[in-house]
Every structure is written in C-alpha cells, then in structure tokens.
Amino acid sequence: MRYRSAAGRWVLLATVLGSSLAFIDSTVVNIALPTIGQELGADAAGLQWTVNGYALSLASLVLLGGSLGDRFGRKRIFLTGVTWFAAASLLCGLAPSIELLVAARILQGVGGALLTPGALAILEASFDPEDRARAIGAWSGLGGIGGALGPFLGGWLVEIGSWRWIFLINVPVAALVLWVAARHVPESRNPAAAKSFDVAGLICGAAGLGGLTYGFTAWPADGPGDPVVLASLAVGVVGLVAFVLAERRSPHPMLPLGIFRSVAFSGANAVTFLVYAANGGVFFLVVLNLQVVAGFNPLAGGLGLLPITVLMLLLSARSGALAQRVGPRIPMTAGPLVCAAALLWLSAIGTGASYPVDVLPPVILFGLGLSLLVAPLTATALGSLDDSHAGIASGVNNAVARAAGLLSVAVLPLAAGIGAGSLTDAATLAPVYHTAMLICAALMTGGGVLAWFLIPNRLTKPTPAESFCDPCAPPLLKRDPATEG
Incomplete structure (x- = not known):
C-alpha cells in the first residue's frame, strides 16, 4: 500500500504502534x-482477574476516551493514554503479588481506554474519504498483528527471562509512539461536542460491567447461591439498565443513543459483540490448552498462533479494499463462518497433539477468516456515522469489542463446565476447552448470520460535519492528483 505523503506513513505508524500496545496486552x-500462577501463588479466579481487570477498566472507560477525544482533541487524549499505559505497565512488571498485579492491570486498562479510540479517530479525521478504507485496512492488519503476536511474544519473553518482561517492554515502545505522534500526528476534534462530563453514565456503565464480570468470575468457586455472587450480578444488570436510562436523559451523554438509528452502525456493533466474544475465548483458552493439555512449552504455545499474524499482515489491507469495491456484507458474512469452521477443527486439540497436523491447519483457516472480517467490520462501524462522531464511533465499537471479550473470559469457563476446577489442571481444562470452542464457533456463526441481514451492500453516510483541525498541526492527508501514480 502506498501513501501520497510521508505524513500518511507517520500517522499510520503512530496509530498502529499505539493500538498494538493495547492489543498485545x-x-x-x-x-x-x-x-x-506458579510464581505468585494465584488461583483460577486470580488468573481470570489478571485478564479481566485490564479488560474491565478498558471496556468501562473506552466510551469516555472516545468522547474526550472528540471534545478536547484526539491527539491530546491519545498521547495521555500512551503515557498512562506506559506507567501502568511499569507497575505491572514490578508487582510482587497477584493482588497488586491485578490492580496495576486495571490502571493499564485506563490508559488503553484513552489511547485505543483515539487511534482510529485520528485515522478517520486525518485521511481523505477515498483513502480511509485502505488506511483502516492497513491499521486492522498491522494492529491485528499486535493481538495475534501477543502469545508468541509472551512465550518468547517468558522462555528467555521472566513474565515481567511482557509488561516492561511496553515502556520503550510507548516512548517511540509519543515521539512520533507528537511530531507528525495532526490534532482534530469535534467543535460541537459538549465540554461537560457524563458522570452518571460513566458510573452506571462501569458498575454494570464490573458487577457482571465479578459475579460470573466468582460463580465457579462460590456457587450461584452465594450472596456476593447474586448481589454482583444484580448490580451488573441494574447498572446497565441505569446506564441506558442515564444516556437517554443526559443533555450531553457519553453515548448519544441517536447514533444507533443507523442500521449499519448498530449491525456492525452487534456483529462485533458476537465475534469478539468468540475471539476472547479463543485467545484466552487456546494458548492455555496448548500448554496445559497438549504439553507445549510457553514459546511453542505462543508460536502456535503466529500464522494468524502473518495472514492479517498480508491480507487485511486487501480485505478493506475488497469491501470498498463489493460492499461490506459479503466479507463480514463469510469471515465469521470461516472462523466458525476453524473453531470446530480447533476444538479437537488434546493430549499429544501434533502442531503440523492438528494445530497449524485450523489456525491458518482461522487467520483467513479474521483477515476477511476485521477490516470491513471496523470500516463499517466508523464509516456509517459522520466524521464529527469519529471518536465516539470508535469508542463504541471498541467498548463493544472489549466488553464482549471481558464477559467471554468470565462466562466461557463457567458455561463450559469449569465448576470449582483449575484452569491449569489438564484433566479439568480438556473438556472445558472442547466445549468452549464449540460455543465460540456458535458465536461466530451468529455473527455471520447477523451480518448478512443487518449490513448493507453499500454504506450511506450522513452529511459530514467538518472536524476542527489545529492549524499548527501537520496537514490532513488529502488526495493530491499531481502526486498520484
């Protein structure tokens, strides 16, 4: 993919590296x-909260991050998020106990919530409409590599040193992102956005997600009749209902409910929820199963998913361009169905599995499905609203994706029959993994069916409202016929 100016490449580099920090973690x-678990003496709930603590704060606050970017400057909030993320990563790397690690992961998620929607909103505001699909496709491919590369990178760092390095390595990467973004990323914001905070919406949304997550995570050990579990689930349900009511009544809502009048936007987020719920289970359980049940070492377990990285790098930008030509409905329907077939295949991985025979083929198929799906899904979620809502559109889509992954990690082991067992015990994990992959395949299938019925062949975008751009920042990346070739 070629860009018409060096500025375009710098913007893409900053947003990809920034997003990859959050995706990798x-x-x-x-x-x-x-x-x-072995070094810090953590039980199954502690390990789940190491994942869910990060996902909870990210999912709870990512809407706020998108809204703040629209109001106070997307570049400014992006830089703030990267700085916060780096500081929290340092705390994670130094944590002496599982309790402090979970607390640091929660702080890390706050930084991720600030930087993640800003990255996509910067792309949406910085590129000319004719170039956005390709730019978002490249971002999806390169940024998706972060998520897929995470298990490999983690396995390598654990093998050569310590698990602590998976967090400490974020600090120099964040420093590079800050340098590139400060010099080369243009500032933009929505001048019509309100300057006040939606405190009620923020509190209700966080309480809703937090209550459900804690309740489902504590359920296996404490039982469904435990008063704390019941109270947590009740708080979660009431919090989410109160969130919707608060957003309807707020004069300046964090989540303007009117944006869901767009069928394409609502459909894209419904597909996102199902697909990323499945992804959350896959990336949480497959790497565990490869180590605990199949007997792979950490590095080999991480390498098992490396083909996904390669395929997304090679194909996501092309997938974005394809969706621009034929419309997003077909790739957004076919992608999840291909992933579902791959998950049925992956569900058979058990004791003594051979990587070339049992793991590699379904991983390749899964990577092909994700490559076909991710760029059109992201472009549809952002492209169905006008440019002035770039931050909130990105925030909503990211919030849906993170909430889906968060609830998946909390609910899937329970739904698959974990009971009071341990995720690091082979006899317990093997049947749970098999059932969980079947559930994930069903979620992917549901995502493909929803896409066929809810995603239009062509997007009809509302009349765009111009975003404010800082006149002292680098210019927007507009199409220049004189330099095309």
Whole structure:
C-alpha cells in the first residue's frame, strides 16, 4: 500500500504502534498465566482477574476516551493514554503479588481506554474519504498483528527471562509512539461536542460491567447461591439498565443513543459483540490448552498462533479494499463462518497433539477468516456515522469489542463446565476447552448470520460535519492528483 505523503506513513505508524500496545496486552498475558500462577501463588479466579481487570477498566472507560477525544482533541487524549499505559505497565512488571498485579492491570486498562479510540479517530479525521478504507485496512492488519503476536511474544519473553518482561517492554515502545505522534500526528476534534462530563453514565456503565464480570468470575468457586455472587450480578444488570436510562436523559451523554438509528452502525456493533466474544475465548483458552493439555512449552504455545499474524499482515489491507469495491456484507458474512469452521477443527486439540497436523491447519483457516472480517467490520462501524462522531464511533465499537471479550473470559469457563476446577489442571481444562470452542464457533456463526441481514451492500453516510483541525498541526492527508501514480 502506498501513501501520497510521508505524513500518511507517520500517522499510520503512530496509530498502529499505539493500538498494538493495547492489543498485545489483551493477549500477551494469556501465555504467561501458568507461570504467573506458579510464581505468585494465584488461583483460577486470580488468573481470570489478571485478564479481566485490564479488560474491565478498558471496556468501562473506552466510551469516555472516545468522547474526550472528540471534545478536547484526539491527539491530546491519545498521547495521555500512551503515557498512562506506559506507567501502568511499569507497575505491572514490578508487582510482587497477584493482588497488586491485578490492580496495576486495571490502571493499564485506563490508559488503553484513552489511547485505543483515539487511534482510529485520528485515522478517520486525518485521511481523505477515498483513502480511509485502505488506511483502516492497513491499521486492522498491522494492529491485528499486535493481538495475534501477543502469545508468541509472551512465550518468547517468558522462555528467555521472566513474565515481567511482557509488561516492561511496553515502556520503550510507548516512548517511540509519543515521539512520533507528537511530531507528525495532526490534532482534530469535534467543535460541537459538549465540554461537560457524563458522570452518571460513566458510573452506571462501569458498575454494570464490573458487577457482571465479578459475579460470573466468582460463580465457579462460590456457587450461584452465594450472596456476593447474586448481589454482583444484580448490580451488573441494574447498572446497565441505569446506564441506558442515564444516556437517554443526559443533555450531553457519553453515548448519544441517536447514533444507533443507523442500521449499519448498530449491525456492525452487534456483529462485533458476537465475534469478539468468540475471539476472547479463543485467545484466552487456546494458548492455555496448548500448554496445559497438549504439553507445549510457553514459546511453542505462543508460536502456535503466529500464522494468524502473518495472514492479517498480508491480507487485511486487501480485505478493506475488497469491501470498498463489493460492499461490506459479503466479507463480514463469510469471515465469521470461516472462523466458525476453524473453531470446530480447533476444538479437537488434546493430549499429544501434533502442531503440523492438528494445530497449524485450523489456525491458518482461522487467520483467513479474521483477515476477511476485521477490516470491513471496523470500516463499517466508523464509516456509517459522520466524521464529527469519529471518536465516539470508535469508542463504541471498541467498548463493544472489549466488553464482549471481558464477559467471554468470565462466562466461557463457567458455561463450559469449569465448576470449582483449575484452569491449569489438564484433566479439568480438556473438556472445558472442547466445549468452549464449540460455543465460540456458535458465536461466530451468529455473527455471520447477523451480518448478512443487518449490513448493507453499500454504506450511506450522513452529511459530514467538518472536524476542527489545529492549524499548527501537520496537514490532513488529502488526495493530491499531481502526486498520484
């Protein structure tokens, strides 16, 4: 893919690297969970909260991150998020106990919530409409590599040193992102956005997600009749209902409910929820199963998913361009169905599995499905609203994806029959893994069916409202016929 100016490449580099910080830390910790559990003496709930603590704060606050970017400047909030993320990563790497590690992961998620929607909103505001699909496709491919590369990177770092390095390595990468973004990324914001905070919406949304997550995570050990479990689930349901009511009544809502009048936007987020719920289970359980049940070492377990990285790098930008030509409905329907077939295949991985025969073929198929799906899904979620809502559109889509992954990690082991067993015990994990992969395949199938019925062949975008751009920042990346070739 070629860009018409060096500025375009710098913007893409900053947003991809920034997003990859959050994406990698959504998956990299999974490969280190057995080692963390042994070194810090953590039980199954502690390991789940090492994943869910990060996902909870990210999912709870990512809407706020998108809204703040629209109001106070997407570049400014992006840089703030990267700085926060780096500081929290340092705390994770130094944590002496599982309780402090979970607390640091929660802080890490706050930084991720600030930087993640900003990255996509910067792309949406910085590129000319004719170039956005390709730019978002490249971002999806390169950024998706972060999530897929996480298990490999984590396995390698655990093998050569310590699980702590999976967090400490974020600090120099964040420093590079700050340098590139400060010099080359243009500032943009929505001048019509309100300057006040939606405190009620923020509190209700966080309470809803937190209550459900804690309740489902504590359920296996404490039982469904435990008063704390019941209270947590009740708080979760009431919090989410109160969130919707608060957003309807707020004069300046964090989530303007009117944006869901767009069928394409609502459909894209419904597909996102199902697909990323499946992805959350896959990236959480596959790497665990490869180590605990199949007997792979951490590095080999991480390498098992490396083909996904390669395929997304090679194909996601092309997938974005294809969706621009034929419309998003076909790739968004076919992609999840291909992933579902791959998950049925992956569900058979058990004791003594051979990587070339049992693991590699379904992983390749899964990577092909994701490559076909991710770029059109992201472009549809952002492209169905006008440019002034780039931050909130990105925030909503990211919030849906993170909430889906969060609830998946909390609910899947329970739904698959974990009971009071341990995720690091082979006899317990093997049947749970098999059932969980079947559930994930069903979620992917549901995502493909929803896409066929809810996603239009062509997007009809509302009349765009111009975003404010800082006149002292680098210019927007507009199409220049004189330099095309």
